[in-house]
Amino acid sequence: MLATVMHGPGDVRFEQIDDPKLLKPTDAIIQLSATCICGSDLWPYRGLQPQDEPAQMGHEYCGVVIEVGSEVRNVKPGQFVVGSFCLSDNTCPHCEFGFQSSCEQVEFMTGAQAPYARVPLADGTLVATSEMPDLELIPHMLAVSDVLGTGWYAAVAAQVREGGTAVVVGDGAVGLMGVLAAKELGAARIIAMSRHESRQKLALEFGATDIVEARGEEGIESVKELTKGIGAESVLECVGMEQSMQQAIGVCRPGGTIGYVGVPHGVSFDGQEMFFAQKRMLGGPAPVRRFLPDLMDRVLKGTIKPGKVFDHVLPLDQVAEGYKAMDERRAIKTMLRVD
């Protein structure tokens, strides 16, 4: 098949590779209904994450099962499925505790920017719908796999509650999904920190009640003003840089909670500073599997339309242009059609 392979920084090719095969009896092969490019795919694309050899790309996916290994019991060929970027058995103690991204057998999905993909730990990872969803729902189902699941986790980790106040730091795709999640979880006040007009517009559409353009100390002051000097009880940190983390800590009220889902790059915390700031913190790779059934249900019912985050749609064979558009910030997030 023709699929996406990154050969090095800035060098994404759509080229011939072997079709995926069942390698273990717990694997499934799926035919992708659609796939997309993740903000984290830009780390190696920008040369910020070393890469030794060409790598098949893609970890966000939904599609139809076409083949399963001999030990797979929960899904069968013909079913439409969504899975998380974290592959998990969903039976170990960490999975049962709701932290499938720390599964004893955890692996990370790869090779999903392709017409077909192998999904290891299929029973634990994939969730099937009872019927084939309408085509128009595919982008929303795809979003559940990672970008929504991650934004949702940011909101859950930040303990967003009915009637509460949430601040979302970062207006990338995950941040925008964090806004949607905070809205769904009942936050009365959702302050999105964003300085890009198109992203502000989407944030407002997803439920933001206020936009703060300023960053750093000035941004913190603006949020303080909006919250009567108190700060927010829930803060979603969706970037992972030192400045954004400081901003998250600064806008959070004492006793409030920061959920951080941007992989921290060059971020460290001083223990004594954290102690006297008195902020609760939880971060990590999102245990999307915990939320999949609920989020898929919300999509099927039409309650949420997370697929709106895809502002750029290309056929899969133009994947290289999709990376370029995101790298140059012409696109928030690129969906790839598998026709």
Next chain:
Amino acid sequence: MLATVMHGPGDVRFEQIDDPKLLKPTDAIIQLSATCICGSDLWPYRGLQPQDEPAQMGHEYCGVVIEVGSEVRNVKPGQFVVGSFCLSDNTCPHCEFGFQSSCEQVEFMTGAQAPYARVPLADGTLVATSEMPDLELIPHMLAVSDVLGTGWYAAVAAQVREGGTAVVVGDGAVGLMGVLAAKELGAARIIAMSRHESRQKLALEFGATDIVEARGEEGIESVKELTKGIGAESVLECVGMEQSMQQAIGVCRPGGTIGYVGVPHGVSFDGQEMFFAQKRMLGGPAPVRRFLPDLMDRVLKGTIKPGKVFDHVLPLDQVAEGYKAMDERRAIKTMLRVD
């Protein structure tokens, strides 16, 4: 009056100073029923915390109100009261959110190792009993003021729950109170990390189900073995050093929670390490005021006997010996009688 003044490292004197006076209309003056020495008093005693001038010592207290300022409404002369080491108005948004240790007007108590003391923000800080408690309850009431309140906060911040597993790192007075708190909050398994026989004994008396003597990697392995390789969902960090914090992170399961109440000294966290470890963290000076009514009630009913943590009792005029005994680890915690 004669009271406790620290002149420099190792130099604690019981000497003549002015009697405390009302300085603000929101102050109260109390006559101490008993007082004690805190582990944190040892920081300046050991020269690990710079001190510019002689300082009146003591921030743990209970006693009888003898005078109140013109604006004090909630307590009156003749009442027995307990207060927190954090002085708070108990009406600002942070207090109402349960974080009185981040009160907009927060001050820290001082001068309580004395027969009389001034308590600022008396209305917000002091909690009165309806009757004068029996003399035998005084040590337990005194413990509520800081050492129990802080251990209790460690357990609450660590989200100890009915039937859960808690690990307590640190067998100082606060750690031992953390054991008691975890027991009261219903933990089924309480693993105390302690290598001192007298402290192990007290930990078992307070409710520990297991003792782990090993520290560092070996200690982490022992806890893992006791928890089927999983780790604990709640960890109380009651020391504040780099090694103890690493131990706390190591014994905590993914998705578990660390409550840290030892003021961190030389502790820092790497953002990416914390991210992939996926541990929830909350620390800070304990908002003891939040727990005071409940804890005083448990003492009055005889449900808990936290005063057992005082294994050394001296008359107030021997306060210097009290510091020495704790510094040399001959005592876990010294209570000072005010006769």
